[in-house]
Amino acid sequence: MGPRTLRLYILETGVFYLEKKKEELEVDNKNLESYRHTAAHVMAQAVKRLYPGVKLGIGPAIENGFYYDFDLEEKIKPEALPRIEEEMKKIIAEDLPLEKEVLSKEEAYELLQKENEAYKLELLEEMEDGEQVTLFRQGEFFDLCRGPHLESTGKLKAFKLLSVAGAYWRGDERNKMLQRIYGTAFMDRKELKKYLFQLEEAKKRDHRKLGQELDLFSLHEEGPGFPFLHPNGVSIWNELTGYWRQLHQAHGYEEIRTPLILNEELWHQSGHWDNYRENMYFTRIDEDNYAIRPMNCPGGVLIFKSRPHSYREFPMRVAELGLVHRHELSGVLHGLLRVRSFHIDDAHIYMLPHQVTDEVLGVIHLAEEIYNTFGLKYRLELSTRPEKSMGSEEDWDRAEEALAAALKKRGLPYQLNEGDGAFYGPKIDFHIEDCLGRSWQLGTIQLDFQLPQRFNLTYIGSDGEEHQPVLLHRALFGALERFLGILVEHFAGAFPTWLAPLQVRFIPIGEKHQEYALKLCNELKQEGLRADVDDRDEKVGYKIRQAQKEKVPYMLAIGDREMEGGQVSVRHRHKGEAGQLNFARFKESLLQEVREKSLNTFLED
RNA sequence: GCUGGCGUAGCUCAAACGGUAGAGCAGGUGACUUGUAAUCACCAGGUAACCGGUUCGAAUCCGGUCGCCAGCUCCA
Numbered sequence: 319m320g321p322r323t324l325r326l327y328i329l330e331t332g333v334f335y336l337e338k339k340k341e342e343l344e345v346d347n348k349n350l351e352s353y354r355h356t357a358a359h360v361m362a363q364a365v366k367r368l369y370p371g372v373k374l375g376i377g378p379a380i381e382n383g384f385y386y387d388f389d390l391e392e393k394i395k396p397e398a399l400p401r402i403e404e405e406m407k408k409i410i411a412e413d414l415p416l417e418k419e420v421l422s423k424e425e426a427y428e429l430l431q432k433e434n435e436a437y438k439l440e441l442l443e444e445m446e447d448g449e450q451v452t453l454f455r456q457g458e459f460f461d462l463c464r465g466p467h468l469e470s471t472g473k474l475k476a477f478k479l480l481s482v483a484g485a486y487w488r489g490d491e492r493n494k495m496l497q498r499i500y501g502t503a504f505m506d507r508k509e510l511k512k513y514l515f516q517l518e519e520a521k522k523r524d525h526r527k528l529g530q531e532l533d534l535f536s537l538h539e540e541g542p543g544f545p546f547l548h549p550n551g552v553s554i555w556n557e558l559t560g561y562w563r564q565l566h567q568a569h570g571y572e573e574i575r576t577p578l579i580l581n582e583e584l585w586h587q588s589g590h591w592d593n594y595r596e597n598m599y600f601t602r603i604d605e606d607n608y609a610i611r612p613m614n615c616p617g618g619v620l621i622f623k624s625r626p627h628s629y630r631e632f633p634m635r636v637a638e639l640g641l642v643h644r645h646e647l648s649g650v651l652h653g654l655l656r657v658r659s660f661h662i663d664d665a666h667i668y669m670l671p672h673q674v675t676d677e678v679l680g681v682i683h684l685a686e687e688i689y690n691t692f693g694l695k696y697r698l699e700l701s702t703r704p705e706k707s708m709g710s711e712e713d714w715d716r717a718e719e720a721l722a723a724a725l726k727k728r729g730l731p732y733q734l735n736e737g738d739g740a741f742y743g744p745k746i747d748f749h750i751e752d753c754l755g756r757s758w759q760l761g762t763i764q765l766d767f768q769l770p771q772r773f774n775l776t777y778i779g780s781d782g783e784e785h786q787p788v789l790l791h792r793a794l795f796g797a798l799e800r801f802l803g804i805l806v807e808h809f810a811g812a813f814p815t816w817l818a819p820l821q822v823r824f825i826p827i828g829e830k831h832q833e834y835a836l837k838l839c840n841e842l843k844q845e846g847l848r849a850d851v852d853d854r855d856e857k858v859g860y861k862i863r864q865a866q867k868e869k870v871p872y873m874l875a876i877g878d879r880e881m882e883g884g885q886v887s888v889r890h891r892h893k894g895e896a897g898q899l900n901f902a903r904f905k906e907s908l909l910q911e912v913r914e915k916s917l918n919t920f921l922e923d
Numbered sequence: 924g925c926u927g928g929c930g931u932a933g934c935u936c937a938a939a940c941g942g943u944a945g946a947g948c949a950g951g952u953g954a955c956u957u958g959u960a961a962u963c964a965c966c967a968g969g970u971a972a973c974c975g976g977u978u979c980g981a982a983u984c985c986g987g988u989c990g991c992c993a994g995c996u997c998c999a
Contacts, residue, residue: 537991738998857962
């Protein structure tokens with residue numbers, strides 16, 4: 319399920335709504351939904367007037383607006399949107415009442431046949447015979463629709479068409495691609511303006527833009543989907559992985575490392591060849607076929623199998639920060655959020671059947687701890703058996719129930735995402751949104767009864783017999799690359815001090831202050847802090863501006879006044895000038911802020 | 924992969940009609956010796972994504988390839 323359809327699903331099912339945005343916009347969702355749905359009808363009417371012969375797909379209200387799908391030979395260019403908007407304004411000026419009609423399936427069929435609406439007919443055919451069909455009319459236009467709607471087209475006040483894009487009929491890539499026009503509508507102009515402004519603001523947080531501005535990473539034609547991390551990006555990366563290691567060590571994990579390239583035979587055994595081949599890269603070594611790993615598990619399993627195990631060792635929590643490569647379709651690549659090579663903060667937990675619930679709960683707990691550290695808001699999904707999968711019905715049911723039970727035990731709300739599990743097992747996913755409200759999966763917890771069978775994993779139980787362990791795959795960051803991208807957007811590039819590539823910038827006022835600034839800077843570096851001195855021949859204002867743009871948390875001005883009293887003049891990137899502080903006190907406070915991974919500055923308001 | 928759009932200097936962007944590419948920032952040099960978001964001057968920077976075609980002449984028109992953007996499908 320893509321982000322867009324997911325949002326649609328969410329809206330339709332009412333499972334989840336983006337509280338934050340709802341509040342920000344201060345609108346009544348229920349009415350707004352029919353308002354936007356009506357806007358979709360008006361747009362369809364306008365398109366029908368301008369492009370005779372167009373066939374209608376569907377046109378629902380969605381989270382931030384609406385869309386309608388059209389089947390039309392002629393391409394609707396973005397330049398055509400203003401013309402469609404003009405026609406919509408005419409329809410609004412005509413103030414056509416929306417009239418509901420109830421008719422039989424047969425009557426509806428005849429009506430749609432006359433209009434040559436092939437897609438609507440297809441929808442109609444799926445309805446029960448003898449069922450009543452509702453239809454809404456406005457002027458010469460009508461649409462198969464449940465409603466509700468506004469009473470007349472004149473009630474529409476503020477709308478804007480935003481973009482055109484292709485969309486498969488019924489979301490199935492085997493079907494014809496229709497042309498979809500996206501738009502948004504609000505109760506009044508101010509709300510619309512505000513929304514459009516927010517859209518612009520959101521674009522400034524885009525990790526691709528900030529990633530370049532802050533010199534974090536880059537992407538090149540020579541390796542589409544294979545990100546290059548710059549020193550600043552690696553600096554953040556190292557803090558993240560350092561935190562990750564410390565956390566896992568504290569929670570009873572061991573860490574391993576396994577190869578990127580393994581014999582193809584292994585991937586036949588694991589089931590990847592049958593279920594995941596399209597996403598894999600292959601290579602040859604001497605006369606043999608090898609695969610670049612798309613997942614870390616088979617390699618980890620080989621370590622498990624390298625010696626016998628006792629039930630006393632369980633649960634065995636084995637982590638691996640593993641680089642994987644997956645061939646993703648070119649059209650889905652997206653900055654750091656969707657790439658072809660990425661590091662999974664993987665772990666495999668081998669355990670006894672009765673340990674499953676506790677281990678799942680333990681992982682959920684760990685995930686919560688991590689997300690809270692960054693102040694990230696997330697959403698849970700439980701994904702069940704997909705079409706392409708392996709294993710018995712009973713195994714799947716057992717695994718799905720185990721995951722659901724853990725969620726219920728914690729009392730966590732979640733959304734059921736049918737058919738979206740991994741090919742070897744169901745999963746609990748942690749989802750987070752990017753700056754434009756697109757949902758991305760980060761952490762995942764996957765129960766797997768297949769791999770232990772396929773690789774014949776065993777342990778010696780208390781009865782002295784061999785048994786098969788249960789395997790749990792899990793990732794918390796998900797992909798380090800994606801997590802980094804999400805963090806850039808979440809913090810709008812202004813990373814908390816513990817993560818910031820540069821934590822302190824010294825700004826000597828004149829040449830004579832440089833040496834002293836350098837000395838203080840080195841003192842901070844001795845403590846493991848990241849600091850530098852801007853000793854260029856520039857005015858203070860210029861250097862401040864530079865540091866602000868780089869989003870350095872602390873700027874320390876050093877001049878005569880500071881040199882005399884052992885003080886530093888502190889400026890914070892968000893709070894501005896913060897007056898003078900004793901340097902030793904500044905250092906201690908800073909160290910504490912970093913140690914605590916604080917999301918806020920130690921400076922008082 | 925599919926639909927549509929886009930690709931000009933490191934970055935952000937210009938240049939009616941097809942007439943031979945320009946600015947700001949960044950970079951370099953010099954001057955200034957700086958007190959909280961841009962000191963001044965000068966210099967250097969482009970095989971116009973790549974390949975081919977039309978034309979006397981292509982950044983501009985056409986075709987192909989690659990990449991990027993939005994969406995669809997798919998996914999960590």
